[in-house]
Amino acid sequence: MTTRNLTALDFNETIEGNGIVLVDFWAAWCGPCRAFAPIYDELSAEHPDIVFGKVDTEAQPELAQAFQIMSIPTLMAFRDQVLLYAQPGALPRQALAEIISQVEALDMDEVRRQIAEQEAAVK
Structure with missing residues (x-):
């Protein structure tokens, strides 16, 4: 899958409507962003089951602020x-691939249980 530009209009819908979503907050003037973009695009092609979104912080300041x-x-x-x-920070290819593997391998029932425990402890 290719990367998809996200805006304030479709950001929540994208997160809510897909299992795994990676989001790269970037800007055209940012050198590290431009260096990271080909790595991000390359891995998006290798993982068609994952949504790879991009948020241009200059065009979407409300998302960057949120x-x-x-x-x-x-x-x-x-x-x-x-x-x-x-x-x-811009990631090397192997680091991004490792993050993807870790996110895919998580037991989300366990993650939700841990979140509920943390929220209960705060109350």
């Missing part, structure tokens, strides 16, 4: 609407 993006590129990984990974 996710408190302070540095780009920032990669986020969602699975079953749960944010599992959010880190700034």
Whole structure:
């Protein structure tokens, strides 16, 4: 699958309507973003079952603000609407492939149980 440009209009729908969604927050003027883009695109072609989204922080400042993006590129990984990974910095191919493998391997029932426990402890 190719990467898909996400906007404020379709961001939530994309997260809610797909199992695994990776999101690259980027900008055209950002050198590390441009260096990371071919790696991201290459892995999107190798994982057609995963949605690879891109948010242009210049065109979508409200999304960048909502996710408190302070540095780009920032990669986020969602699975079953749960944010599992959010880190700034361009990744080498192997690191991105490892993140994808880890997200795919997670037991989401266990993740949801842990989230519920944390939320209960806060109350």
